[in-house]
Amino acid sequence: MNSESPIGVFDSGIGGLTVVRALTHRMPHENIVYFGDTARVPYGPKSTQVVREYAAQDTDVLLEHHVKMIIVACNTVSAVALDVVQKRAKVPVMGVILPGAGAAVKASGKKRVGVIGTVGTISSNAYTNAIRQLDPGVQVFGRACPLFVPLAEEGWIDHKATELIAKEYLFPLTLEKIDTLVLGCTHYPILKQVITRVLHDAVTLIDSGEATAEAAALLLEERGLKNTSTLKPNLRFSVSDVPHMFTEVGERFLGQRLGKVHRISGLSH
Ligand code: DGL
Numbered sequence: 001m002n003s004e005s006p007i008g009v010f011d012s013g014i015g016g017l018t019v020v021r022a023l024t025h026r027m028p029h030e031n032i033v034y035f036g037d038t039a040r041v042p043y044g045p046k047s048t049q050v051v052r053e054y055a056a057q058d059t060d061v062l063l064e065h066h067v068k069m070i071i072v073a074c075n076t077v078s079a080v081a082l083d084v085v086q087k088r089a090k091v092p093v094m095g096v097i098l099p100g101a102g103a104a105v106k107a108s109g110k111k112r113v114g115v116i117g118t119v120g121t122i123s124s125n126a127y128t129n130a131i132r133q134l135d136p137g138v139q140v141f142g143r144a145c146p147l148f149v150p151l152a153e154e155g156w157i158d159h160k161a162t163e164l165i166a167k168e169y170l171f172p173l174t175l176e177k178i179d180t181l182v183l184g185c186t187h188y189p190i191l192k193q194v195i196t197r198v199l200h201d202a203v204t205l206i207d208s209g210e211a212t213a214e215a216a217a218l219l220l221e222e223r224g225l226k227n228t229s230t231l232k233p234n235l236r237f238s239v240s241d242v243p244h245m246f247t248e249v250g251e252r253f254l255g256q257r258l259g260k261v262h263r264i265s266g267l268s269h
Pocket of ligand 1 (some may be wrong): 149
């Protein structure tokens with residue numbers, strides 16, 4: 001393991017590619033190994049116990065690639081199982097909750113922050129706890145928006161149905177007069193435009209993936225693990241189901257071509 005070793009990133013499926021996109025923008029020379037557990041997605045509605053079991057197995061997949069750090073792109077795993085990953089890996093581990101919470105605290109002048117995510121993420125209160133630990137004066141209002149996940153995968157980015165659903169989900173948050181909203185799910189950055197429209201530009205959106213990329217860049221620099229090579233980096237993608245859908249939808253999430261996607265078999269259901 002050295003500075004040229006890859007960063008390992010895992011997610012429940014395809015959504016973590018928005019985090020990879022943020023990582024490649026912030027650190028264009030880092031090699032990355034990505035694993036998406038497409039055979040068992042979604043994690044959002046599953047029990048904490050099951051998500052913790054999956055997180056352990058996902059970590060083992062990345063460790064086989066001798067990664068220099070692990071980024072847990074999935075908000076649900078970051079919320080309920082980060083300690084599982086940390087215990088298993090001897091390399092630095094970063095979830096998306098703390099960086100997202102930090103960015104929200106910085107951005108919120110009124111100290112009224114909304115958080116949207118999966119049922120698992122919102123009911124864990126992980127964002128609320130992280131934000132209030134950083135600044136106990138901030139009021140946090142959570143809302144699960146599970147339908148955003150299939151809408152983003154379907155590519156219904158500028159669709160009337162998405163706008164209607166967004167209004168329904170976000171209305172209670174506007175009543176709370178939030179000035180900042182954490183996009184606490186890998187898929188939600190895909191729907192930024194419609195969310196901004198529904199909130200009438202009055203609310204700052206926090207992309208947890210972008211905040212995580214920033215924090216990861218600082219961590220690698222601090223630990224002397226930043227890749228100083230200027231060669232074109234190697235991005236390796238693997239999934240647990242057949243790669244067909246992942247490749248098709250994934251390029252929209254990643255913002256570039258995916259290349260060959262590998263399939264990993266043998267994870268238990
Ligand atoms: N990746 C998940 C998250 O960020 C969303 C999809 C799922 O439910 O697995 O929470």
